[in-house]
Amino acid sequence: xxxxxxxxxxxxxxxxxxxxxxxxxxxxxxxxxxxxxxxxxxxxxxxxxxxxxxxxxxxxxxxxxxxxxxxxxxxxxxxxxxxxxxxxxxxxxxxxxxxxxxxxxxxxxxxxxxxxxxxxxxxxxxxxxxxxxxxxxxxxxxxxxxxxxxxxxxxxxxxxxxxxxxxxxxxxxxxxxxxxxxxxxxxxxxxxxxxxxxxxxxxxxxxxxxxxxxxxxxxxxxxxxxxxxxxxxxxxxxxxxxxxxxxxxxxxxxxxxxxxxxxxxxxxxxxxxxxxxxxxxxxxxxxxxxxxxxxxxxxxxxxxxxxxx
Numbered sequence: 001x002x003x004x005x006x007x008x009x010x011x012x013x014x015x016x017x018x019x020x021x022x023x024x025x026x027x028x029x030x031x032x033x034x035x036x037x038x039x040x041x042x043x044x045x046x047x048x049x050x051x052x053x054x055x056x057x058x059x060x061x062x063x064x065x066x067x068x069x070x071x072x073x074x075x076x077x078x079x080x081x082x083x084x085x086x087x088x089x090x091x092x093x094x095x096x097x098x099x100x101x102x103x104x105x106x107x108x109x110x111x112x113x114x115x116x117x118x119x120x121x122x123x124x125x126x127x128x129x130x131x132x133x134x135x136x137x138x139x140x141x142x143x144x145x146x147x148x149x150x151x152x153x154x155x156x157x158x159x160x161x162x163x164x165x166x167x168x169x170x171x172x173x174x175x176x177x178x179x180x181x182x183x184x185x186x187x188x189x190x191x192x193x194x195x196x197x198x199x200x201x202x203x204x205x206x207x208x209x210x211x212x213x214x215x216x217x218x219x220x221x222x223x224x225x226x227x228x229x230x231x232x233x234x235x236x237x238x239x240x241x242x243x244x245x246x247x248x249x250x251x252x253x254x255x256x257x258x259x260x261x262x263x264x265x266x267x268x269x270x271x272x273x274x275x276x277x278x279x280x281x282x283x284x285x286x287x288x289x290x291x292x293x294x295x296x297x298x299x300x301x302x303x304x305x306x307x308x309x
Contacts (some may be wrong), residue, residue, distance in 0.1 A: 133228030147180025165189030176200030204239030263297030
């Protein structure tokens, strides 16, 4: 693991511990034009490195970073303040890494060639993603299928069927929630295509999967080559209410288009649709032939120009 990845992991850990956003785009811009020296750190041996050694590597990396002439004074001051948290950050990261590896998980940073290109070019990409399961094993485009947790049975049936059909040409991305999300995952897994793939983006860490009622589906996803659970959070972090709208930007950011199966007036799916539009993604809406309550948000999206399927 070279110097840049080492620094990325440290900044990623800071970001997650404090659950706050950092000037990532500016950081990446500096890193991309830097010719900074390499400090070897073998990713396969991180779990064998002492906290003191890892802290020293992180410390040297962050010091070299904030002294780089490409940084503005404000950015240097910001980077300098992170040194105060090196001890806590190092311990948190090492704990996360060991648990991820123990559970056969994978981490990719924003510098990794397997990092989703659409997400990398979005406004606020996470510095690293954690996987349980396969890391995008094919070259299909990703499509997000989302909707209400309290969707009608008819909507859930259509979601499963549509997801199964789309899986032949697309990877199915959703949030693993009750209702439309889990129906999309189940539909994708039911497809007979050997190259099918579905990923659930978690709001919390991979050690605190939510909701617990869908664990049996999550286990199927992570146990095969055809699925994955993905999170930007550290392993042990439980999802907070404000984590869900933050997570939604990943569902849409990874995907080239978002399909809303059912959205009520205050559905969280509307937040995802807003993220998709801000990211320049296409938004499509399923709307039944009959008019009924529970589709107020869907109708609003249609009136604002979303494509009806």
